[in-house]
Amino acid sequence: MSGLRDLKKERTRQALSDAAVTLFLTRGFDQVSVADVAAAAEVSKPTLFRYFDSKEDLVLHRAADHFGEAARVVRDRAPDQAPIFALHQHFQRGLDSHAPTTGLCDSPDVLAYHRLVFDTPSIAARLREVTADDIASLTEALRGATPGDLLPRLIAAQYAIAREILARENWAKLASGRTAASVHPEATAAASAAFSLLAQGATTHGY
Known part of the structure; x- marks a missing residue:
């Protein structure tokens, strides 16, 4: 069961990062708020902060495997x-x-x-x-x-x-x-x- 939970968490983390990068590339990093990212990913702002400490980490997650x-x-x-x-x-x-x-x-x-x-x-x-x-x-x-x-x-x-x-x-x-x-x-x-x-x-x- 813990393996399934971990998989779901990683999928959520990836979805948040993908939504953020898409917004940042479209509108500019400084023009997008954390609330905007949370709304695009259909989660609450507190939920987003359970997965990422900052806007910058949302971007760098794409390279986290490295x-x-x-x-x-x-x-x-x-x-x-x-x-x-x-x-x-x-x-x-x-x-x-x-x-x-x-x-x-x-x-x-x-x-x-x-x-x-x-x-x-x-x-x-x-x-x-x-x-x-x-x-x-x-x-x-x-x-x-x-x-x-x-x-x-x-x-x-x-x-x-x-x-x-x-x-x-x-x-x-x-x-x-x-x-x-x-x-x-x-x-x-x-x-x-x-x-x-x-x-x-x-x-x-x-x-």
């Missing part, structure tokens, strides 16, 4: 695989499949969603908080059984910054009118250069 992803990639890598190499492989697979998280997805809906996230200051600020949590999770995955070392935190932060720059650069090229297919070779080369820089520092210190 929160903590880098840490999972590192934990699940092959025993003989360097963490940065595993992260590079994962990012490259995203580029090859035009995954929205890499910025290399030219679906109009995805382009509009990224513009909403990148161009709305409060959403961008909330995303930085989520990224900080991701950095903390990746740090712990890199540390493994060696707590307290500063180097994993530095590597995790550098990875997060590099990944954000790569994704934003890809999105900017697509937003200018180019196709994902035409940008793919450049995105692959940029990712190779970025992860090579990360690897040079990380492998020097055993990561």
Whole structure:
């Protein structure tokens, strides 16, 4: 029974997020209230706040499956695989499949969603908080059984910054009118250069 309740809660959460993003893209983030979202989803405002703490979280829920992803990639890598190499492989697979998280997805809906996230200051600020949590999770995955070392935190932060720059650069090229297919070779080369820089520092210190 608890599994069914959890499924119903997730469906409600998804419906709220979908309704919110649709309204935000149509009317603008600042022009839509939480009450507007609740009405569109046919729930009460208190009900909405049981699922989401803020308007910004309604938007970012669309990417919630990817929160903590880098840490999972590192934990699940092959025993003989360097963490940065595993992260590079994962990012490259995203580029090859035009995954929205890499910025290399030219679906109009995805382009509009990224513009909403990148161009709305409060959403961008909330995303930085989520990224900080991701950095903390990746740090712990890199540390493994060696707590307290500063180097994993530095590597995790550098990875997060590099990944954000790569994704934003890809999105900017697509937003200018180019196709994902035409940008793919450049995105692959940029990712190779970025992860090579990360690897040079990380492998020097055993990561």
